[in-house]
Amino acid sequence: MRPSCCAPSRLGIVYARLAARLTLAAGAGFLLFMLTCAGGLAAAAWGFYQGWEAGAPQTRAAWWLGALAALFGVRHVLGLSLLPVPGPRGIPLSHEAAGALRYRIDEVGRRLSVPPLDGVWITDEMNAAVLQRFSRGRIETHMMIGLPLAHCLSRRQFLAVLAHEFGHLVTQRQGFGARGACLRAWWLRVAEGVATRHPALAPWLDRRFRRYTLGMLRLSRLEEFEAxxxxxxxxxxxxxxxxxxxVSEKDRFLREDYWPKVLAQCESAPEPCIRPYRDMGLGVAAGFHAHSVLHAGFCGSEAEDAGALHPTPADRLRALRVPTGEAVPPERSAAVHYLSALLPQLSWAFDRHWWNFAGRSWRRAYRQARHALAADDEPK
Structure with missing residues (x-):
C-alpha cells in the first residue's frame, strides 16, 4: 500500500463546510430540546412549590396537577430525543478467529490515522459499511463486511474496499469530527420519531426539515467521492x-442471475437443493461471465435517482478519472483468502437465517406450482 496522504482536497473543504453548517443546525435543535426540558423541569418545580404553599386544597391540587403535566411533557420530550441508536448487525469477528483479516483491517486504519475499530462484523449483504455511534459516553466505531462481497472480490480489490470504508471515517472527522456526525444523524432520527408519533405534524416537519434533509443528502454523496x-x-x-x-457487476449478477435461479427451485423442490451462502463462492466463480455483463450500468443506461444517497458507479469512475478498461482475470476470492477456516460456520448461520425467513413463502410457492401442474395434467 502507498503511504497515507490525507491533505484536504477542494472537495474535502466543501464537505467540511457543509458538515459544519449541518452540525450547527443539529446543535441548535439539541439546544432547543435541552432548553425545553429545563423549562419543563423549572415549571414542575415551581408548581410543586406553589402547591405546597397554597392554603386551599383545591388550589394545591391544581398546582400539583400542573406540575405533573409539566413532568409528563418533559418525559415525552426526552422520549423523542433519547431514541435508540442503531447498532451493528451480523456475526462478530474476533482477532483470534480471523487474525489475518483483522490485521489487514488494523493496518489500513493505522495508515489512515484512524483509531482502532471497536468491532468487525460479517453480514449476509453485498455491501460493506462503517458505523459510528455514541454509546456509554464515547464514540464506538464498527465495520460490517458482507460475506457475498468477500466472495466477489479478490484480495487486492477487497483491500481497496476496506480503504474506501476507512475513507468514510477520515471524511467524517471533518466538520466537528465524529461527534458532529453522530449529532447530525441524531437530529434526523428525532425528526423521524416526531413524525411517526405525531402524524399530524408530518407535513410541517417536511417543510421545516426540507433544507436540512437536502443538505444531508448532498453531504452523503460528497462523502462517497471524498472517501x-x-x-x-x-x-x-x-x-x-x-x-x-x-462490485457493481457482480452485485448485478447475484441479483439478476444467482438468486433468481436459487428461488426458481421452489417450483420443483419442497426445500432448497442448495445452500445459497455455502455455494455462493462456487456460483460466482462458475456462473459469472465478465464478457456478458461487463460495464453494465456504466454507460448511462441507468438513470440516476435524484434522491439516492450514493452517486452512480459511472459518476464515481469519472471522478476518479479511471476508464472502465477490460475484464479482470479471476483470482482467489477474499473470502477464501481471509475467512477459509470460518466459511462453514458463517455460511451455515446465514443459510439457516435465510431458510427461516424464506421457508414459509418457499413451501407456499411449491404447493402452488404442484397444484398448477396437477391442474394441467387433468383430462379436459
Whole structure:
C-alpha cells in the first residue's frame, strides 16, 4: 500500500463546510430540546412549590396537577430525543478467529490515522459499511463486511474496499469530527420519531426539515467521492476503479442471475437443493461471465435517482478519472483468502437465517406450482 496522504482536497473543504453548517443546525435543535426540558423541569418545580404553599386544597391540587403535566411533557420530550441508536448487525469477528483479516483491517486504519475499530462484523449483504455511534459516553466505531462481497472480490480489490470504508471515517472527522456526525444523524432520527408519533405534524416537519434533509443528502454523496479520493491516495485510482466495477457487476449478477435461479427451485423442490451462502463462492466463480455483463450500468443506461444517497458507479469512475478498461482475470476470492477456516460456520448461520425467513413463502410457492401442474395434467 502507498503511504497515507490525507491533505484536504477542494472537495474535502466543501464537505467540511457543509458538515459544519449541518452540525450547527443539529446543535441548535439539541439546544432547543435541552432548553425545553429545563423549562419543563423549572415549571414542575415551581408548581410543586406553589402547591405546597397554597392554603386551599383545591388550589394545591391544581398546582400539583400542573406540575405533573409539566413532568409528563418533559418525559415525552426526552422520549423523542433519547431514541435508540442503531447498532451493528451480523456475526462478530474476533482477532483470534480471523487474525489475518483483522490485521489487514488494523493496518489500513493505522495508515489512515484512524483509531482502532471497536468491532468487525460479517453480514449476509453485498455491501460493506462503517458505523459510528455514541454509546456509554464515547464514540464506538464498527465495520460490517458482507460475506457475498468477500466472495466477489479478490484480495487486492477487497483491500481497496476496506480503504474506501476507512475513507468514510477520515471524511467524517471533518466538520466537528465524529461527534458532529453522530449529532447530525441524531437530529434526523428525532425528526423521524416526531413524525411517526405525531402524524399530524408530518407535513410541517417536511417543510421545516426540507433544507436540512437536502443538505444531508448532498453531504452523503460528497462523502462517497471524498472517501474514494482518500482510498485512491492509499491504494491507487486504478485498483479502486477496478474494485468499483467488480462490485457493481457482480452485485448485478447475484441479483439478476444467482438468486433468481436459487428461488426458481421452489417450483420443483419442497426445500432448497442448495445452500445459497455455502455455494455462493462456487456460483460466482462458475456462473459469472465478465464478457456478458461487463460495464453494465456504466454507460448511462441507468438513470440516476435524484434522491439516492450514493452517486452512480459511472459518476464515481469519472471522478476518479479511471476508464472502465477490460475484464479482470479471476483470482482467489477474499473470502477464501481471509475467512477459509470460518466459511462453514458463517455460511451455515446465514443459510439457516435465510431458510427461516424464506421457508414459509418457499413451501407456499411449491404447493402452488404442484397444484398448477396437477391442474394441467387433468383430462379436459
Amino acid at each position: 474514494d479520493a482518500v482510498a485512491a491516495r492509499l491504494v491507487g485510482r486504478r485498483l479502486l476503479g477496478e474494485a468499483l466495477i467488480e
